[in-house]
Amino acid sequence: MTNRMSANPTGAYGPDEPLWETGRMARTFETVGVVGLGTMGAGIAEVFARSGLNVIGVEADDAALARGRGHLESSTGKVVARGRMSTQEQTALLGRISFTTSREDLAGADLVIEAIPEIMEYKRALFADLDRICKPSAVLATNTSSLSVTAIAAATSRPAQVVGMHFFNPAPVMRLVEVIGTVVIEDGLAAEVAGLARRLGKTPVTVGDRAGFVVNRLLLGYLNHACVLLESGLSSRDDIDVAMKLGLGLPMGPFTLLDLVGLDTSYEVCEVLFRESRDRRHAPAPMLRELVTAGLLGRKTGRGFYSYGEGTATVPEAGPKAAVSVAGIVGGVPEAARLLTDLDAAGFKAVVAEPSDLTPVADADVVIALSERPVIELAVRLPHPERLVGLHLVGDQVAEVASTVLTSDEAAGAVRDLVTVLGRTSVRCGDRAEFVVNALLYPYLNDAIRMLDSGYASAGDIDTAMRLGCGYPAGPFEMLDVIGLERVRDGLRALYAEYREPSFAPAPLLDQLVTAGVSGIRAYAR
Numbered sequence: 001m002t003n004r005m006s007a008n009p010t011g012a013y014g015p016d017e018p019l020w021e022t023g024r025m026a027r028t029f030e031t032v033g034v035v036g037l038g039t040m041g042a043g044i045a046e047v048f049a050r051s052g053l054n055v056i057g058v059e060a061d062d063a064a065l066a067r068g069r070g071h072l073e074s075s076t077g078k079v080v081a082r083g084r085m086s087t088q089e090q091t092a093l094l095g096r097i098s099f100t101t102s103r104e105d106l107a108g109a110d111l112v113i114e115a116i117p118e119i120m121e122y123k124r125a126l127f128a129d130l131d132r133i134c135k136p137s138a139v140l141a142t143n144t145s146s147l148s149v150t151a152i153a154a155a156t157s158r159p160a161q162v163v164g165m166h167f168f169n170p171a172p173v174m175r176l177v178e179v180i181g182t183v184v185i186e187d188g189l190a191a192e193v194a195g196l197a198r199r200l201g202k203t204p205v206t207v208g209d210r211a212g213f214v215v216n217r218l219l220l221g222y223l224n225h226a227c228v229l230l231e232s233g234l235s236s237r238d239d240i241d242v243a244m245k246l247g248l249g250l251p252m253g254p255f256t257l258l259d260l261v262g263l264d265t266s267y268e269v270c271e272v273l274f275r276e277s278r279d280r281r282h283a284p285a286p287m288l289r290e291l292v293t294a295g296l297l298g299r300k301t302g303r304g305f306y307s308y309g310e311g312t313a314t315v316p317e318a319g320p321k322a323a324v325s326v327a328g329i330v331g332g333v334p335e336a337a338r339l340l341t342d343l344d345a346a347g348f349k350a351v352v353a354e355p356s357d358l359t360p361v362a363d364a365d366v367v368i369a370l371s372e373r374p375v376i377e378l379a380v381r382l383p384h385p386e387r388l389v390g391l392h393l394v395g396d397q398v399a400e401v402a403s404t405v406l407t408s409d410e411a412a413g414a415v416r417d418l419v420t421v422l423g424r425t426s427v428r429c430g431d432r433a434e435f436v437v438n439a440l441l442y443p444y445l446n447d448a449i450r451m452l453d454s455g456y457a458s459a460g461d462i463d464t465a466m467r468l469g470c471g472y473p474a475g476p477f478e479m480l481d482v483i484g485l486e487r488v489r490d491g492l493r494a495l496y497a498e499y500r501e502p503s504f505a506p507a508p509l510l511d512q513l514v515t516a517g518v519s520g521i522r523a524y525a526r
């Protein structure tokens with residue numbers, strides 16, 4: 001796929017006039033200030049210093065400063081331990097960073113970026129202070145995840161020189177920087193900051209000032225939805241994480257990622273998204289509030305959804321075991337025939353039935369109903385409804401094993417064992433539309449289509465942002481073209497019918513593309 005950034009370095013939004021048309025000299029960024037040296041700030045300082053810039057790291061007090069220095073030493077230490085950097089390079093990198101508790105030391109910086117907590121009053125107070133301290137030509141940048149850059153800029157006397165520069169966690173590794181321009185930004189500044197991001201080895205995507213920008217708008221809806229599904233009892237934390245990681249090839253499952261991002265940050269981003277969108281799916285899940293209130297913020301506090309002892313998350317427990325003499329398979333060809341062949345090769349006796357006539361599987365020890373939709377309707381037509389289990393194969397590695405309200409633990413355990421024998425990882429879940437993976441994936445794809453349709457960002461920029469910001473193997477439009485628009489549309493309809501969640505209804509653009517017989521959304525959106 002073409003990377004639109006190479007054709008249009010500032011993306012879909014923002015003044016992009018070459019500087020010679022703006023009548024001013026291009027800025028040089030050699031000394032940068034980073035205010036706040038928590039996980040993100042320290043990562044950002046590392047990125048700047050690695051690219052040869054001088055960095056002034058600022059923290060509120062000596063203890064926070066020592067913690068920030070510690071983050072930098074341990075992060076670069078890991079790179080040295082992997083043999084990717086020499087100790088001399090590490091020393092030189094750290095030598096380019098000065099540490100201070102005095103903001104006044106930022107007076108000579110060419111650019112100052114803040115990475116303090118996501119609270120508007122704190123940010124506005126800081127920017128007012130930076131405006132007083134920094135030289136007139138300095139650019140003030142915010143790493144806010146979702147707050148209004150315009151509102152932050154308005155706290156200064158130089159709103160035209162305020163920009164969003166949004167890095168992703170872990171900043172030294174994730175390759176995306178969202179550059180956020182406002183309606184008052186100086187001509188050419190977004191392009192200059194995008195150029196700076198490129199100098200740091202990052203890929204910039206430039207967008208306008210909307211809550212959550214591209215990535216968090218799409219990501220947090222999905223992460224919050226995972227919390228809601230967990231709370232609903234559809235599946236467990238570990239099953240959902242495994243399903244999304246192995247089923248879709250994502251680098252992390254949603255709960256592992258929430259712990260990495262920080263539950264406090266995630267909560268705040270959801271709040272901001274909800275305030276703008278009024279979409280119930282952005283309203284932070286009660287579970288998030290409870291964890292945040294309890295101080296369980298994720299990795300940074302040693303516990304969130306998982307507990308981190310020595311950096312390892314807790315291990316999922318094993319399921320029950322049961323023996324199977326005869327397995328029944330219900331499903332259409334070719335899936336049922338393929339499963340029959342696989343079970344046969346693994347030494348199991350299996351029989352197949354069409355959904356229209358379940359007689360051949362009536363006496364099987366377990367009945368596997370291949371489906372991505374609820375299977376309870378099939379179960380109640382069997383003499384032993386407790387023996388029926390839904391099975392949905394996801395990619396090459398995962399099988400969702402769905403228990404109905406009637407399924408016995410023995411039958412579910414037996415099917416999980418069969419799944420293991422077939423070399424797949426089983427994901428336990430309830431008998432709900434689209435089970436786990438598609439229930440989380442399709443609304444995310446729908447949101448991406450809505451974002452495209454709103455004109456906020458191009459399909460290429462959205463794909464780039466999700467691939468490089470979250471390490472996804474493919475962007476949403478690339479995924480849509482692989483899965484097929486009609487299948488996603490039908491899945492969304494099923495989700496809407498099940499949950500009656502208004503935002504699960506297929507986006508009008510998706511519906512229209514399917515109706516028009518358009519097979520690939522990227523071909524349409526180009």
Ligand code: CAA
Nearest residue numbers: 075076079082145168169170172173251252261469470471
């Ligand atoms: N500097 C340079 N490189 C570093 C580094 C550092 N400080 N730390 C790690 N790396 C490199 C490692 O050397 C390694 O490189 P190779 O693979 O080439 O050897 C690579 O980064 C991966 O490191 P690890 O092996 O330690 O870890 P991993 O393979 O388990 O991957 C991960 C970890 C990169 C975090 C991966 O799981 C991932 O991409 N997760 C998704 C993260 C994500 O979605 N982030 C965005 C969150 S949203 C956000 O941040 C925005 C917001 O506002 C809330």
